[in-house]
Amino acid sequence: MSTIQFQQVTKDYAGGFTAVKNLSFEIASGELVFLAGHSGAGKSTLLKLIAGIEQPTSGTVLVNKQNLARLSRSSLPYVRRHIGLIFQDHKILFDRSVYDNVALPLDIIGFDGREAKRRVQAALDKVGLAGKEKLNPVALSGGEQQRLCIARAVVHRPAILLADEPTANLDRDYANDILELFKSFHQVGVTIVISAHDESLMADYGRRILRLKHGQFTA
Amino acid sequence: MKHWFRLHTLALRHTLLGLLRHPLSSLLNLLVIAIAAALPLLLWLVLASLASVSNRLPVEPQISVFLKNGHDVAATKALEQELAARKGMAKVRFVPRDEALRQLEGATGTTDLLAGLGENPLPDAFVLTLHGTDAAPVEALHAELARHPLVEEVQVDSAWAQRLERLVALGRSVFEVLAGLLALALALITGNAIRMQILTRREEIEVARLIGATDAFIRRPFIHFAAVQGVLGGLLACGVVALLLARLNPAVSELAQAYGQQFALQLPDWRVLLAVCGATTLLTWSGAWVAVWRHLRQWR
Ligand SMILES: Nc1ncnc2c1ncn2[C@@H]1O[C@H](COP(=O)(O)OP(=O)(O)OP(=O)(O)O)[C@@H](O)[C@H]1O
Ligand SMILES: [Mg+2]
Numbered sequence: 162m163s164t165i166q167f168q169q170v171t172k173d174y175a176g177g178f179t180a181v182k183n184l185s186f187e188i189a190s191g192e193l194v195f196l197a198g199h200s201g202a203g204k205s206t207l208l209k210l211i212a213g214i215e216q217p218t219s220g221t222v223l224v225n226k227q228n229l230a231r232l233s234r235s236s237l238p239y240v241r242r243h244i245g246l247i248f249q250d251h252k253i254l255f256d257r258s259v260y261d262n263v264a265l266p267l268d269i270i271g272f273d274g275r276e277a278k279r280r281v282q283a284a285l286d287k288v289g290l291a292g293k294e295k296l297n298p299v300a301l302s303g304g305e306q307q308r309l310c311i312a313r314a315v316v317h318r319p320a321i322l323l324a325d326e327p328t329a330n331l332d333r334d335y336a337n338d339i340l341e342l343f344k345s346f347h348q349v350g351v352t353i354v355i356s357a358h359d360e361s362l363m364a365d366y367g368r369r370i371l372r373l374k375h376g377q378f379t380a
Numbered sequence: 381m382k383h384w385f386r387l388h389t390l391a392l393r394h395t396l397l398g399l400l401r402h403p404l405s406s407l408l409n410l411l412v413i414a415i416a417a418a419l420p421l422l423l424w425l426v427l428a429s430l431a432s433v434s435n436r437l438p439v440e441p442q443i444s445v446f447l448k449n450g451h452d453v454a455a456t457k458a459l460e461q462e463l464a465a466r467k468g469m470a471k472v473r474f475v476p477r478d479e480a481l482r483q484l485e486g487a488t489g490t491t492d493l494l495a496g497l498g499e500n501p502l503p504d505a506f507v508l509t510l511h512g513t514d515a516a517p518v519e520a521l522h523a524e525l526a527r528h529p530l531v532e533e534v535q536v537d538s539a540w541a542q543r544l545e546r547l548v549a550l551g552r553s554v555f556e557v558l559a560g561l562l563a564l565a566l567a568l569i570t571g572n573a574i575r576m577q578i579l580t581r582r583e584e585i586e587v588a589r590l591i592g593a594t595d596a597f598i599r600r601p602f603i604h605f606a607a608v609q610g611v612l613g614g615l616l617a618c619g620v621v622a623l624l625l626a627r628l629n630p631a632v633s634e635l636a637q638a639y640g641q642q643f644a645l646q647l648p649d650w651r652v653l654l655a656v657c658g659a660t661t662l663l664t665w666s667g668a669w670v671a672v673w674r675h676l677r678q679w680r
Contacts, residue, residue: 214590234595241592252587269593313591 164190164321164352165211170220172206172376180206181376183220188354190320193347195363196356198373204356205249207373208323211354212244213237224321242270245314245351249325251306253298259285259309260294266317284316288342304335311339315346322346324355328362336362388600395604406609409573413613414620416566417660420559421621421648427551429645430544440470441518442537443525445506451530456504459530463508468517471509477502503532563663570609570667574602578675589679599672606668607661614657618648 165188172181181203188194196204209215210222213229222229224240232240254262263284267277285291288308293301298309307327314322324343328336340355340362347353357363363370372379399406447456456474464472475483480502485492510518518536525534578585585598625645636643648656 212590238589238592238594238597241590244592246591248590252583252590254584254587256584265588266591269588269591269597 164188164192164225165354166221166223166226167210168221168223170210170217170222172203172210172215173218179376181210181373184376184378185220186371186378188352190352191347191350193343193353193355193366193368195360195366195368195370196354196373197360197363197370198356198358200358201375202358202373203376204358204373205325206376208325208354208356211321211323212246213240238269242266242317243320245317245319245322247310247314247322247324247327249329251310253306253309255298257297258294259290259296259298259301262298262309263294263312263316266313270317272317280316280318281312284312287315287345288312304331304339307331307339308342311342315351320352322351322353324353326356326358328357328359333362340366388604392604392608394601395608398601398605399608405573409569409609410613410616412569413566413609413660413664414616416562416569417614417617417656418621420555420562421617421652421656422624423551423555423558425621425625425646425648425652427548427555429643430551431548432646433544433641433643440512441510443508443510443518443521444535444537445508445525445531446503446533446535447505447530448532449503451504455530459528460506463506468511469508470511471507473507473509475505475507477504480505563659566660567663567667567670570606570664571671572667574606574668574671575675577602577605578671585675595676598676599669602668602672603665606664610661610664611657613664614660615653617660618653618656622647 167184167186170181170184171179173179184207196207198204206215210217211224213222213224213232216230225243227240229237229240254265260281263281264277267280272280281294282291285294288311290301290305290308290312293305298306301309311324311327314324322343327343328339331339343353343355344366355363360370360372460472460474463469477500481500484502508521510521522534522536525531588598625647629644633642633644
């Protein structure tokens with residue numbers, strides 16, 4: 162059963178620049194897929210199309226058999242709650258603690274206080290940030306901030322996890338730690354797409370790699 | 381339901397904390413709201429107080445006809461019947477001088493005026509009430525009676541009651557315009573304050589939206605903030621106005637007593653309080669709603 166399905170998807174940005182061109186592919190439920198390509202190849206665009214942050218100019222994006230472009234404004238948020246997003250630019254909120262950053266998705270869904278606390282704690286434990294919940298995120302190292310993003314993306318246990326360059330600017334060992342983390346989510350059945358421009362990291366994992374070049378797949 | 385309630389109490393707590401986090405700007409906002417609400421409230425209360433006076437007064441023209449002392453009883457009787465038979469006359473009442481004295485004693489609160497004066501200085505009088513509010517027949521009757529041999533003096537009593545009534549009516553129109561303008565200002569001011577808040581929390585809103593926040597979730601803290609400011613602003617307005625009127629009242633009552641009237645400015649009661657807070661809350665709420673809507677509509 163495929164969770165993510167692209168049918169001849171093209172995305173032109175305002176100004177006429179074509180970021181991805183005529184892409185067709187499927188990602189099965191529970192699959193872990195890498196997305197590789199040079200800077201500007203269209204990796205972020207592709208992930209944004211899956212999350213419904215961008216709409217395709219032509220073609221169809223189906224997530225869990227739902228056409229995101231057809232969803233009403235009021236139902237899109239509910240679809241997004243099944244997706245965990247790790248943004249390339251992190252989007253960490255520096256006006257609140259590590260704990261409150263991770264708790265945000267649960268606030269949005271409306272979790273009961275005690276259950277929320279339990280889940281935030283579990284997510285922070287999982288990424289190795291236990292004990293830092295009271296800190297402001299500025300006090301975290303680059304790698305720790307990356308982990309904070311992961312914790313926030315998985316705290317509400319989404320079925321799909323989209324990670325945009327989660328290993329950028331990290332040394333190789335640290336990057337491998339993070340990929341191991343994703344593997345553990347994969348083992349509990351989460352569908353995962355991870356983008357990176359450094360393909361050498363992915364090779365060791367023996368997973369499917371989607372290679373983008375100027376908005377199109379290469380072999 | 382429980383979930384909804386939890387979200388709202390959560391947002392309300394955030395709101396109150398937010399108020400405390402920016403005490404100065406919150407206070408300034410509150411003051412502006414309170415002033416915008418206090419001005420029309422003050423005018424309205426003064427008008428309501430005056431209106432209650434003008435209601436107590438006869439608006440139908442009333443003429444007091446004071447008779448010469450030592451007049452002839454039969455001639456007086458004849459005049460009374462002649463007046464009562466006239467067209468447009470509603471009532472003719474004869475007020476003997478003894479009764480007039482007792483009324484005066486009642487109105488001034490003294491018990492034994494005669495002791496001080498020695499003799500009742502008041503004349504017998506007729507009090508005439510006419511139908512309609514036209515000034516012309518009243519003036520004609522005034523002129524005619526003034527020339528009558530039995531009559532010492534004629535006074536038209538209702539003129540100032542009519543003037544007061546017109547003044548109150550004018551005041552009401554001023555109130556309506558003022559209240560309308562200030563209501564608009566209040567909504568706009570709140571809308572602008574909320575717009576500034578949205579700008580400072582833009583990142584948070586963006587992230588929340590990207591990870592599945594509904595419009596309602598994003599709107600909630602701002603709406604709460606505006607509503608709380610509306611309630612507090614309304615309360616503050618009522619408090620300030622009540623204090624002001626309570627301070628003015630002794631002087632006003634004294635002034636009224638000089639004209640033989642019982643009068644005090646009404647203080648806002650609980651219904652007024654409810655109405656003012658309801659109005660300010662509705663206005664700040666709508667201002668905030670529009671501000672958030674304008675921000676949210678940029679996305680699909
Ligand atoms: N909002 C936008 N408006 C206009 N052009 C855009 C926008 N976002 C991306 N692009 C363009 O689309 C192309 C693909 O961008 P995208 O961010 O998908 O690349 P990427 O593969 O993620 O690159 P990187 O590895 O640098 O993050 C780029 O050339 C970029 O300039
Ligand atoms: Mg990118």
